[in-house]
Amino acid sequence: MSPRVVFPNRMLPYLLLAPQLAITLVFFYWPASQALYQSVLREDPFGLASRYVGLDNFRRVLADPNYINSIEVTAIFSVATAALAMSTALLLAVMADKVIRGRGIYRTLMIWPYAVAPAIAGMLWLFMFNPTMGTFAYMLRATGYNWDPLLNGPQAMTLVIAAAAWKQISYNFLFFVAGLQAIPKTLIEAAAIDGAGETKRFWTIVFPLLAPTTFFLLVVNTVYAFFDTFGIIHAVTGGGPGKSTETLVYKVYNDGFVNLLFGSSAAQSVILMVIVIAMTAVQFRYVEKKVHYG
Amino acid sequence: MATVELKHVRKVYSGGVEAVKGVSIDIADGALCVLVGPSGCGKSTLLRMIAGLEAISAGDIAIDGKVVNAIGPAERDIAMVFQNYALYPHMKVYDNMAYGLRNRGMAKDEIDKRVQSAAATLELTQLLQRRPRELSGGQRQRVAMGRAIVRDPKVFLFDEPLSNLDAKLRGQMRVEIKRLQRSLGVTSVYVTHDQLEAMTLADQLVVMNNGVVEQIGAPLDVYEKPASTFVASFIGAPPMNLLPLTRAANGHALKDGQVLASTAFDGSAAALLGFRPEDAVVGADGHSFALDFHVLAVEPVGAESYLHGEAAGSQLIVRVAGRTDVKPGDRMPVSVADARLHAFDAAGKRIERSPAGVIVRAAAVQAAPA
Numbered sequence: 001m002s003p004r005v006v007f008p009n010r011m012l013p014y015l016l017l018a019p020q021l022a023i024t025l026v027f028f029y030w031p032a033s034q035a036l037y038q039s040v041l042r043e044d045p046f047g048l049a050s051r052y053v054g055l056d057n058f059r060r061v062l063a064d065p066n067y068i069n070s071i072e073v074t075a076i077f078s079v080a081t082a083a084l085a086m087s088t089a090l091l092l093a094v095m096a097d098k099v100i101r102g103r104g105i106y107r108t109l110m111i112w113p114y115a116v117a118p119a120i121a122g123m124l125w126l127f128m129f130n131p132t133m134g135t136f137a138y139m140l141r142a143t144g145y146n147w148d149p150l151l152n153g154p155q156a157m158t159l160v161i162a163a164a165a166w167k168q169i170s171y172n173f174l175f176f177v178a179g180l181q182a183i184p185k186t187l188i189e190a191a192a193i194d195g196a197g198e199t200k201r202f203w204t205i206v207f208p209l210l211a212p213t214t215f216f217l218l219v220v221n222t223v224y225a226f227f228d229t230f231g232i233i234h235a236v237t238g239g240g241p242g243k244s245t246e247t248l249v250y251k252v253y254n255d256g257f258v259n260l261l262f263g264s265s266a267a268q269s270v271i272l273m274v275i276v277i278a279m280t281a282v283q284f285r286y287v288e289k290k291v292h293y294g
Numbered sequence: 295m296a297t298v299e300l301k302h303v304r305k306v307y308s309g310g311v312e313a314v315k316g317v318s319i320d321i322a323d324g325a326l327c328v329l330v331g332p333s334g335c336g337k338s339t340l341l342r343m344i345a346g347l348e349a350i351s352a353g354d355i356a357i358d359g360k361v362v363n364a365i366g367p368a369e370r371d372i373a374m375v376f377q378n379y380a381l382y383p384h385m386k387v388y389d390n391m392a393y394g395l396r397n398r399g400m401a402k403d404e405i406d407k408r409v410q411s412a413a414a415t416l417e418l419t420q421l422l423q424r425r426p427r428e429l430s431g432g433q434r435q436r437v438a439m440g441r442a443i444v445r446d447p448k449v450f451l452f453d454e455p456l457s458n459l460d461a462k463l464r465g466q467m468r469v470e471i472k473r474l475q476r477s478l479g480v481t482s483v484y485v486t487h488d489q490l491e492a493m494t495l496a497d498q499l500v501v502m503n504n505g506v507v508e509q510i511g512a513p514l515d516v517y518e519k520p521a522s523t524f525v526a527s528f529i530g531a532p533p534m535n536l537l538p539l540t541r542a543a544n545g546h547a548l549k550d551g552q553v554l555a556s557t558a559f560d561g562s563a564a565a566l567l568g569f570r571p572e573d574a575v576v577g578a579d580g581h582s583f584a585l586d587f588h589v590l591a592v593e594p595v596g597a598e599s600y601l602h603g604e605a606a607g608s609q610l611i612v613r614v615a616g617r618t619d620v621k622p623g624d625r626m627p628v629s630v631a632d633a634r635l636h637a638f639d640a641a642g643k644r645i646e647r648s649p650a651g652v653i654v655r656a657a658a659v660q661a662a663p664a
Contacts (some may be wrong), residue, residue: 186380189347194394195368195443204393208384 014264023271024138032273038266040091050119057267067251067268077161079226084165086217089172090210094202096173105286107177113172114199118228122235125163153244160245161235164229172189179213180206226276248272296358296448296481297323298344303353305339305505313339315505316353321498324479326472329500330492332528338453340502341485345451346370368397373442376456379434381426381441386420387413389442410474414473426646428529434462439471443478450475450482456491468494489529493517501525523642526568532600534636535574535610537567547616549607554583565640569599571613571635576620578627583635587612587628588622 007013039057061067096106125199126138131148132233140147151155158220191201233239239246239254246254252272256265298461305314321327331336342348344355346367351645354361362370363638374632381390381512388409395405415421426434435455442450456464472495477481486492488598493497493513501508501516509521520526520534527533546554578584585605595618601612601620605628612628637645
């Protein structure tokens with residue numbers, strides 16, 4: 001262990017940490033504690049008074065078929081978004097690794113979508129695939145396919161998944177490119193001499209060595225799909241049609257800020273908090289052990 | 295077992311840089327050929343071309359009489375030991391060694407037999423279930439060797455395999471590689487920048503510089519008769535002393551103006567006179583080639599000492615056995631036996647001496663009229 005660095009002034013370390021602590025307190029701990037507090041209260045219909053109801057909000061939420069639906073939607077949406085974003089990014093990264101001329105330009109262009117705000121990305125996809133005015137929607141319908149994400153739930157889901165994945169590909173691409181570059185070239189050459197073809201080399205050497213990157217991205221993408229896709233869903237479908245694209249986060253927003261069911265919404269966000277903490281813990285506890293090499 | 299032949303092999307990179315400029319080498323079956331040269335001389339590029347990791351711009355490379363220019367590395371039946379060992383970090387030692395065999399679809403029990411036998415040879419049996427990161431540098435090096443051995447290839451290629459080891463281990467592994475190569479009898483090409491490694495390992499020594507072969511030969515032949523001033527100063531440590539010569543009315547003059555009388559070579563072409571530090575003897579016997587040596591520094595190494603100094607206007611190194619009382623600032627005569635002198639022309643090429651000829655200082659000739 002390296003020797004401990006000791007600050008000469010006892011107050012200095014606390015002072016240096018203070019800004020970050022203040023931000024965390026104001027924007028994380030305070031709202032989180034408010035959510036916990038609200039989740040055991042229920043307001044009267046006019047918002048004039050609230051009373052303590054214990055765990056009744058949780059009981060109601062978990063018994064609500066709409067909430068169960070929302071869990072399913074979130075599961076499908078997250079898995080599909082993470083899988084699509086990561087596999088596409090990996091494919092592009094492997095391709096970009098082989099490009100020799102103009103490699104820098106390709107990489108730069110690949111990173112651009114990440115700079116697009118979620119709501120803007122959502123609008124882009126909405127315009128492209130809007131059944132009344134979207135270019136791609138027009139082309140789809142011209143082939144005879146009945147494209148209508150405004151009425152068709154699975155199609156709406158496909159659209160938000162595509163939009164959400166598209167935005168995240170850049171980020172994943174960046175990490176995969178870095179991961180690929182970190183693999184010593186001599187390993188690939190040694191494998192080539194050892195008689196492994198390109199596909200075999202990828203699956204037996206490159207992919208296992210990318211595991212730390214893949215694991216990191218798995219965590220990041222899951223969190224992204226859970227929380228950061230609110231803007232996209234809000235812009236593209238608004239949770240509809242029906243409740244076919246209403247994810248947990250979107251339902252928290254919908255119930256809390258649109259329907260003004262503060263108690264229910266708070267209970268949902270507490271559940272969401274527990275789910276994410278549990279998922280991250282599981283990922284670090286069981287998956288991380290298997291992916292780090294010296 | 296196989297021969298390796300290189301015929302006018304060239305490597306030109308897309309930027310126009312010519313890394314290998316027409317190299318031809320014939321390596322006999324079972325021989326250990328060492329490519330030695332300074333960094334950037336093209337030796338590693340050449341090795342990678344033999345391995346099939348670099349395309350060949352011109353010329354032919356043949357393994358076992360078959361031109362392999364268009365054949366991929368997997369089909370050339372070669373095994374390579376990399377400088378950084380290139381062990382697969384996510385695989386156990388056993389799997390590292392078995393990987394190449396599995397890719398070739400060998401039966402499981404045959405793989406096991408080969409891996410176990412190679413592990414026994416290299417004393418790796420206890421380590422087969424470890425991962426590379428749990429091994430020391432020397433052990434990793436052995437695994438890299440093992441991975442090459444199990445394949446039982448036609449040719450071994452070594453790319454500076456010992457340069458990441460500490461000096462003691464390097465000496466040990468050097469002996470081991472030589473012993474292993476002898477016992478297996480597999481034709482090998484070994485790249486190094488270390489002239490000591492090259493001298494001790496090689497059956498056939500290839501000295502390269504700037505993309506061309508300077509000299510090919512048995513290590514001691516190369517040492518005794520360097521084909522150029524480059525070889526003379528690259529092979530041997532400390533390097534050969536070189537004294538520039540200028541034309542004079544009755545022969546050649548050293549930098550300090552003293553004239554040499556020579557019947558040993560066609561004097562007109564000689565531009566440099568050379569001798570190895572260990573061929574110089576302190577003292578003058580009156581008829582050998584002698585210089586007035588001014589000592590500037592003394593390096594005692596233990597078994598020998600190196601005197602750095604100046605004579606005839608050039609920097610020289612003289613080796614004396616054991617320890618010495620010589621101190622910086624001392625002046626003394628230093629002489630070199632006539633047969634131990636080398637001559638090079640203005641381009642640095644060796645000039646062969648006529649067997650009966652001698653090279654002496656003109657003054658010495660006059661002093662010994664009898």
